[in-house]
Amino acid sequence: MALPTLISAAQLHEILEQNDLVILDSRFYLTDLQKGRQQYELGHIPGALFVDLHHQLAGDETEQTGRHPLPEPSELADTLMNLGIDSQTQVVVYDDMGGAMAARAWWMLVQQGIEVFVLDGGFPTWQRAGYAIEAGCNQATVAEQRLTISYPWLVSEDDVVANLETERFQLLDARAADRFQGENETMDPVAGHIPGAVNRPFMQNLNEHGLMKAPSLLLEEWTSLLQDIEKPIVYYCGSGVTACHNVLAMNYAGLEAKHVYVGSWSQWAKRILRKIDEANA
Incomplete structure (x- = not known):
């Protein structure tokens, strides 16, 4: 659906x-x-x-x-x-x-x-658009129903580690191309990307006005990017935020997308440092 x-x-x-x-x-x-x-x-x-x-x-x-x-x-x-x-x-x-x-x-x-x-x-x-704007803070009306929460679309670090061997899914990185390539890294202690990942900077989903591109154009671009990929896609970025923009754009284009590795590069970088420390211990 x-x-x-x-x-x-x-x-x-x-x-x-x-x-x-x-x-x-x-x-x-x-x-x-x-x-x-x-x-x-x-x-x-x-x-x-x-x-x-x-x-x-x-x-x-x-x-x-x-x-x-x-x-x-x-x-x-x-x-x-x-x-x-x-x-x-x-x-x-x-x-x-x-x-x-x-x-x-x-x-x-x-x-x-x-x-x-x-x-x-x-x-x-x-x-x-010239619509009304207000200042200050609004107070919510507490809902009568408390939802039961789960995260069925969450992909864990262990899942990504296992995928290095099983290659069950394709990782797709939403960060800017320079960070993906290991350049100009200012957020995390290690530069680069998770092995096997491909790159689609989330900003490429937007037009010059900051609006989402038309679904037909997104469909063309995403189809071109993924034409040789037959496995399910798992999306990631720096910290599990902008990866969700690629999921949003895919769905807007009429393509199925759900799963996000929320730990993303910021968690993977910590993993790399732990492995280096273990090797030097």
């Missing part, structure tokens, strides 16, 4: 007063963890609630995880309940980076059976 993917600013504007609608502002900046909430308080889509990618849509980073591991299912259940989200809620999530951050929330929620859409073009497109 096709997954819900995008909603336009005009479409969102039409349903803004809908009772079962929850709008999530997921603006996030890796180098400034407070900026997202600050930007939200300065101005957001009317009725929107802020969701913190670093603290609410991710668990605590450890020496064994990537930068943004998934939260415990019970923690996400509490978060969604406190945001007023249950199985009957329609959710729209947005950011200001062409969906690069919003796609993480989309991926986490859509696999719970929630109807969730990413605002195409995000907050900048809403602003350009």
